[in-house]
Amino acid sequence: MDDALSKPVEIAALRRVLQRFLPDEGAAKSDETPAPPPPTAVKTHPLDVSALLALFDGDREFVDRLLAEFVASNAATCDRLQAAAAAGDREGTRLAAHKLAGSARTVGAADLAAAADVLEVAAGANSGGDHVAMAAVCVSELERIRKQITA
Numbered sequence: 610m611d612d613a614l615s616k617p618v619e620i621a622a623l624r625r626v627l628q629r630f631l632p633d634e635g636a637a638k639s640d641e642t643p644a645p646p647p648p649t650a651v652k653t654h655p656l657d658v659s660a661l662l663a664l665f666d667g668d669r670e671f672v673d674r675l676l677a678e679f680v681a682s683n684a685a686t687c688d689r690l691q692a693a694a695a696a697g698d699r700e701g702t703r704l705a706a707h708k709l710a711g712s713a714r715t716v717g718a719a720d721l722a723a724a725a726d727v728l729e730v731a732a733g734a735n736s737g738g739d740h741v742a743m744a745a746v747c748v749s750e751l752e753r754i755r756k757q758i759t760a
Contacts (some may be wrong), residue, residue, distance in 0.1 A: 657717035703732035721750035
């Protein structure tokens with residue numbers, strides 16, 4: 610089981626494992642994978658783009674398209690989240706928050722994922738918290754991401 614890869618799979622790691630089993634067709638090019646930039650000590654952006662660049666082998670054009678789709682898709686999820694919270698629909702709120710948290714984690718949007726996680730737990734536990742205000746925090750975090758990727 611030394612060849613098991615966990616998700617999300619980094620392209621460079623997948624390439625290394627595959628090269629062990631594929632026939633050698635000349636010089637291996639696995640060393641050409643660009644190293645991700647070092648993490649910053651102070652978080653200034655709501656999205657860690659360096660993790661996505663490493664995951665997709667430094668393909669900035671693809672990452673930009675992926676993030677644009679992330680924002681568009683999750684704007685609709687935020688609309689559903691706000692509507693469910695305003696209607697007092699705890700299950701609808703919980704499901705929308707769960708979807709938002711998972712997709713935020715996938716692209717490295719830790720603050721958005723954390724805000725959605727809090728709302729998901731609150732809605733599921735019927736905590737009596739202000740779900741509308743919590744949903745507004747999620748919308749605000751998604752807007753911060755949109756600003757970052759369109760800057």
